[in-house]
């Protein structure tokens with residue numbers, strides 16, 4: 358079984374999120390999502406609209422996702438990769454280069470982001486800044 362992992366906030370789910378998860382799953386048989394907790398989002402300087410609990414309900418319902426685990430710190434990836442026997446780490450290419458250090462533990466792949474959509478754009482558009 359080829360196991361894949363990716364991480365993110367996944368707030369206000371949109372086609373960009375779905376496409377990264379869909380493509381990530383194509384690389385293996387089992388996809389784990391490290392979902393940023395509300396506290397870690399604060400550390401990332403992000404404020405999600407939905408709570409961790411609600412974002413977890415949504416992400417777990419996505420057909421490509423097999424397991425959701427909490428992402429509480431930048432430093433947990435090596436442990437996650439080793440304890441879950443991960444073969445491939447995948448992120449969108451806005452993170453290109455940021456996680457190359459994981460190459461020692463698994464394959465690292467950056468996939469093209471979906472242009473023109475983001476949770477912050479959705480929030481801005483809804484606030485009338487169309």
Ligand code: C2G
Nearest residue numbers: 364365366367368373374377448449450470471474
């Ligand atoms: N993404 C994408 N296309 C978009 C928006 C997001 O491909 N239009 C991808 C991102 O590249 C990322 C994933 O969707 O791989 C999740 O994005 P976010 O929820 O914004 O997560 P982020 O804040 O990038 O957190 O430790 C890693 C961090 O937790 C990543």
